[in-house]
Amino acid sequence: MRFLILSDIHANIEALEAVMADANGSYDQIVCCGDLVGYNPDPAAIVEWTEARCASVIRGNHDKVVAGIDDLEWFNPAAQASARWTKAQLSSTQLEYLHNLPQGPRAVDGFDIIHGAPFDEDEYVVSTESAADSFASLRGELAFFGHSHLQGGYFQKRRHVGHLDHVRAGEPELTIVLEHDTLYLVNPGSVGQPRDGDPRAAYAVYDTESRWLQFRRVTYDIELTAAKIRKAGLPDVLGMRLFRGQ
Numbered sequence: 110m111r112f113l114i115l116s117d118i119h120a121n122i123e124a125l126e127a128v129m130a131d132a133n134g135s136y137d138q139i140v141c142c143g144d145l146v147g148y149n150p151d152p153a154a155i156v157e158w159t160e161a162r163c164a165s166v167i168r169g170n171h172d173k174v175v176a177g178i179d180d181l182e183w184f185n186p187a188a189q190a191s192a193r194w195t196k197a198q199l200s201s202t203q204l205e206y207l208h209n210l211p212q213g214p215r216a217v218d219g220f221d222i223i224h225g226a227p228f229d230e231d232e233y234v235v236s237t238e239s240a241a242d243s244f245a246s247l248r249g250e251l252a253f254f255g256h257s258h259l260q261g262g263y264f265q266k267r268r269h270v271g272h273l274d275h276v277r278a279g280e281p282e283l284t285i286v287l288e289h290d291t292l293y294l295v296n297p298g299s300v301g302q303p304r305d306g307d308p309r310a311a312y313a314v315y316d317t318e319s320r321w322l323q324f325r326r327v328t329y330d331i332e333l334t335a336a337k338i339r340k341a342g343l344p345d346v347l348g349m350r351l352f353r354g355q
């Protein structure tokens with residue numbers, strides 16, 4: 110089985126369309142590690158798309174805030190403004206869909222999907238130290254996660270925890286084959302708001318039989334997304350950060 114692994118789409122339809130064109134149907138199922146909405150200007154379209162197309166989805170922290178499960182107070186001012194705006198754009202059915210998204214970890218097909226860390230969906234896994242804590246509570250050998258918006262992730266072989274490699278600037282992809290007797294926490298990167306300095310939309314493809322994993326990056330029309338952010342009256346900084354990949 111081949112999976113298209115998406116995370117942190119964040120209401121960016123231009124980025125998602127570019128990802129789907131790039132993936133070109135070469136997968137059996139789509140899974141999503143949360144944060145469908147927030148920051149960008151097309152939450153309703155992304156909720157509709159996710160409900161129709163994704164086989165397995167879990168909730169992210171932005172989905173929780175927009176659905177009223179969590180408080181706004183932990184968000185920075187731009188994220189707060191976008192969460193309020195997003196809530197007003199969604200129908201009651203769409204808000205209910207967000208509200209009912211399951212909490213990770215969720216078992217898929219020999220791997221789990223999680224939003225933050227295996228032990229806390231809101232925790233960021235952004236260092237080998239935080240990855241070591243996460244490996245200690247990992248249920249199987251492999252999980253895909255999001256939340257940090259940083260493509261790549263971590264492996265643990267015996268006691269050693271290290272970084273997975275990432276796609277270089279100007280390269281479209283990076284392929285690795287997962288080893289046995291090794292644990293993996295893999296971040297496909299963010300479709301809609303990458304923060305690793307590479308503004309291209311990020312995603313991953315994983316083949317369960319061959320244990321083949323490919324990180325991919327694809328350019329999209331950031332000018333259009335930023336113009337829609339301005340037109341919606343969302344904070345300008347949300348469009349500007351897309352150009353920098355931050």
Ligand code: ZN
Nearest residue numbers: 117144169256
């Ligand atoms: Zn996110």
